[in-house]
Amino acid sequence: MKKQLVSALGLSLCLGAGAAWAEGITFNGFLTAGATYGDSEVGTQDGNINNNVEFTNDTRIGIQLSAEVNPRVDVTAQLLARAKEDNSDVVADWAFVSYTLTDPLKVRAGKLKLPTYLISDYIEVGYAYPWIRPPQEVYFSNPISTINGVDLLYNAYFGDFFILIQPYFGQSKGDEALIPQEALPLLPVPPPAGTVAYLDFTAEEMKGINFSVGTDFFTLRAGYLETKVNAAFQGVDNDDVEFYSLGATLDWRNIVIYAESFERKIDGFANVAFPNQRGSYGTLGYRIGKFLPHVTVALLEPYDQKPFNPPAGYGQALEQESVTVGLRYELGSGAALKIEAQRVEPEAGTRGLLIGNPNDPALDDPSKSVNIYSIAIDVVF
Amino acid sequence: MKKMLMKISYCLAVAVFLCTTAAAHAGLAIIAHPSNPIAGITADEATKIYLGKTKSFANGRRVVPVDQREGTRSHKKFYKSVVKKDDRALKSYWSKLLFTGKAKPPEVIGDDQAVKKWVAEHRNGLGYVDARVLDRSVKVLLVVP
Numbered sequence: 001m002k003k004q005l006v007s008a009l010g011l012s013l014c015l016g017a018g019a020a021w022a023e024g025i026t027f028n029g030f031l032t033a034g035a036t037y038g039d040s041e042v043g044t045q046d047g048n049i050n051n052n053v054e055f056t057n058d059t060r061i062g063i064q065l066s067a068e069v070n071p072r073v074d075v076t077a078q079l080l081a082r083a084k085e086d087n088s089d090v091v092a093d094w095a096f097v098s099y100t101l102t103d104p105l106k107v108r109a110g111k112l113k114l115p116t117y118l119i120s121d122y123i124e125v126g127y128a129y130p131w132i133r134p135p136q137e138v139y140f141s142n143p144i145s146t147i148n149g150v151d152l153l154y155n156a157y158f159g160d161f162f163i164l165i166q167p168y169f170g171q172s173k174g175d176e177a178l179i180p181q182e183a184l185p186l187l188p189v190p191p192p193a194g195t196v197a198y199l200d201f202t203a204e205e206m207k208g209i210n211f212s213v214g215t216d217f218f219t220l221r222a223g224y225l226e227t228k229v230n231a232a233f234q235g236v237d238n239d240d241v242e243f244y245s246l247g248a249t250l251d252w253r254n255i256v257i258y259a260e261s262f263e264r265k266i267d268g269f270a271n272v273a274f275p276n277q278r279g280s281y282g283t284l285g286y287r288i289g290k291f292l293p294h295v296t297v298a299l300l301e302p303y304d305q306k307p308f309n310p311p312a313g314y315g316q317a318l319e320q321e322s323v324t325v326g327l328r329y330e331l332g333s334g335a336a337l338k339i340e341a342q343r344v345e346p347e348a349g350t351r352g353l354l355i356g357n358p359n360d361p362a363l364d365d366p367s368k369s370v371n372i373y374s375i376a377i378d379v380v381f
Numbered sequence: 382m383k384k385m386l387m388k389i390s391y392c393l394a395v396a397v398f399l400c401t402t403a404a405a406h407a408g409l410a411i412i413a414h415p416s417n418p419i420a421g422i423t424a425d426e427a428t429k430i431y432l433g434k435t436k437s438f439a440n441g442r443r444v445v446p447v448d449q450r451e452g453t454r455s456h457k458k459f460y461k462s463v464v465k466k467d468d469r470a471l472k473s474y475w476s477k478l479l480f481t482g483k484a485k486p487p488e489v490i491g492d493d494q495a496v497k498k499w500v501a502e503h504r505n506g507l508g509y510v511d512a513r514v515l516d517r518s519v520k521v522l523l524v525v526p
Contacts, residue, residue: 026485026488028479028480030476030480062480064479064480066482066485071443074482076482078480078482094482096482098482103435103436103437108482112482113481115481121481122476122477122480122481124480125476125477125480127472127473127476128473128476128477128480153483155483155484157429157434157435162434251470330469333451333468333472334472380472380476380480
């Protein structure tokens, strides 16, 4: 089915080349090819970064087709294949129609990527940011990445300033959330610890707003998202979920700064598996010609956690701290090579965002932290 | 009669001077369709149009900017002297807008001749070409030395 969709799109593109109505079709894409290695037998919680050289964590390709139907109406489809998914299955990450109401105001309907945080809506486009992957302490916190619904996009410029106001509304079905290790025993047939398992869930009544102001070199952003989640998991039923976020980015002269913080509040039984959390990071980089060396410090911590009648031992917020040093090098036009070394240290006796606690005395070689080494090439075309 | 000859030779001299200077300092011309009533454009206005920040000329007419392909002399000069963004900054800027469906970069038409021809055929067109290829088919809005 998915393959059929791709060939159908490809076919219409080919046919379109000769048809008058298809004059405005544009075709663009992005690709990341990456490899990772972790120096501990304890890998990341989704199992994609581990003690072997792995090529699946960051590798992906995206193809975007867009067509101008008329001066006010555009359609866009972005197809994404991640090496992480089984056999690089293709998904439509974006598929929407956009209608321009007045010049800076558009309404878009269809499948859209959620602007939960600063770079959430272009998180797959590695070329557009300095790291190989954005800090997981913030970016791993929301398993919902797309919405089926509508948004309103007001993106206006006043002199040297811009303002972006983007409210959105919709739902998400068939999303998969990684089941935290702590919640595995709650499954009907509990798998052994260290199993990577996912849970289908739906997010209803999703409402959010993305607000940013800035100039060509500075952006200040605030975001809010609320939804109700349902899953065939214990008593998860219309549980309230809220995300608050604040971020800023600067790209001025040779200085590159990113800073962001979020708070996640989850009620009901969902809180047992997905406790309240706060995460933050700061990145500082300095461009030297084609090189951009950068350093990032990130933190994941509890936030106002008041568990909803949790079974003993559940609902504990995860804590970790990580330091990443990286180097980005421009490989000519539209391509960049990146290398990174990251030290991840879970805190407060938790496993952090790893699959287990690397300091577990039962391990062959217990250690307080795990080092992760990554290399990637990012291309846009 | 003598005065007339003087005038003609003066005009010729000026014309020759203009031509030679144009050839010596290959300026970059920002061009529009001859029917566009707009008198000129500033580098700042052109930048805003080429970065997708505005969709109209200062006179309110809808604008459709077109780009030259990467690597032409005019493309380099335009982005260096007018837009003032290097290749990385430009690609990064458009990646964020394009792949989030917010805006699209200007269509790439080709080289100086192709852009001139395209602008001459499109009422709302805007382009940039080497001043040496200019002729009456397009209207010059700004010359960047």
